[in-house]
Amino acid sequence: MTPTDAVSTPGPAPARPRHTAAGRRTRERIVKTAADLIFRKGVAGTSIPDVQQAARVSASQIYHYFADKTELVRAVIAHQVEQTIAGQQPHLDRLDSFPALRAWRDAMIASQERHDCAGGCAIGSLASELVETYEPLRGDLAAAFDRWEAPIRAGLRRMRQDGVLVAEADTDQLATALLAAVQGGLLLSQVRRSSEPLRAAAEAAIGYVESFAA
Amino acid sequence: MTPTDAVSTPGPAPARPRHTAAGRRTRERIVKTAADLIFRKGVAGTSIPDVQQAARVSASQIYHYFADKTELVRAVIAHQVEQTIAGQQPHLDRLDSFPALRAWRDAMIASQERHDCAGGCAIGSLASELVETYEPLRGDLAAAFDRWEAPIRAGLRRMRQDGVLVAEADTDQLATALLAAVQGGLLLSQVRRSSEPLRAAAEAAIGYVESFAA
Secondary structure, eight states: OOHHHHSOOSSSOOOOOOOOHHHHHHHHHHHHHHHHHHHHHTTTTOOHHHHHHHHTOOHHHHHHHOSSHHHHHHHHHHHHHHHHHHHTTTGGGGOOSHHHHHHHHHHHHHHHHHTTTOSOOHHHHHHHHHTTTOGGGHHHHHHHHHHHHHHHHHHHHHHHHTTSBOTTOOHHHHHHHHHHHHHHHHHHHHHHTOSHHHHHHHHHHHHHHHTTBO | OOHHHHSOOSSSOOOOOOOOHHHHHHHHHHHHHHHHHHHHHTTTTOOHHHHHHHHTOOHHHHHHHOSSHHHHHHHHHHHHHHHHHHHTTTGGGGOOSHHHHHHHHHHHHHHHHHTTTOSOOHHHHHHHHHTTTOGGGHHHHHHHHHHHHHHHHHHHHHHHHTTSBOTTOOHHHHHHHHHHHHHHHHHHHHHHTOSHHHHHHHHHHHHHHHTTBO
């Protein structure tokens, strides 16, 4: 799997590198190890030799799969957004009612509380670190947020179709507001080591969606 | 000025180092230069020699004012929160009506649009980069967000006192939701290079506050 398979990018699909099953597992181990290191120490604080050592692979193995650190980071972004989305299932697949929105919020709060609100959002942290310093990756970061926003958007649209929300509700704008509230709430929760900011932010965004209830 | 003068921290006020007027100007130039470099390249991407060169000072001058990089970064956090707050005046001093909240939102949007939504939030970027990697600075980051949230909180309390908001409105929670919406909105706007996420996020948070109008 190339990173661009996992995030929607414009243009034709890139040729899929043909790796053996063992090769795919090695590549996956490298990406997962790099993602874990970067989550803890940031991209700037994680070197290719760090990844080599932690994943128990050689430099040539890493460079077999990734031309350079940027390509590895690109794969980490794609990996983290898929992990984030997988971690929020089954909620994200059916955000089409107010109880479903609140259950999603509660699951995110519980997830933060399980590790004392440390760590924050893997996507948000990558975005904040990379968006200005690794300009070539801005498209990957935007695609990661789009990927996460898509199910939120789809759920709200279904609520409008089903007549739960009024026809005038701008569900795309509401989806962006929900994602922004989650991002900001996660960052404040991380800094304050308390789930209260995430709860307050998500409650406000969901409460605003409720103001469009039919 | 020590960094702890600028942010509210518990405990007794630290002794204020006595510098001459020229010394204070040199210290200010170092902090401002470091803040600019860090805003563009991150803390990990900014070395003490980078700051020296850009501020045209010697290493011994930097170490005269700052024991180490952590102390310099601490001063940068305090500087950036004061800059952020100064940049949002006079709005932050009178966030005590719905028109005032919308004028604040519009000023933030205009500010982002002036530089094509690049750069994002200086405080949010520092927080995201440092909160897990520089644990000793977490208190400074929390104090920076508290410092920014205080005038939002004060404005909402006045709205409740004045009967603009109902007595049941939890103004502290609403203030946190507003700050989180701004943070998340700024990050999404930075990644998408569009002010729309900030607009959507702030509108949702202000709209939620409106649901508590008396």
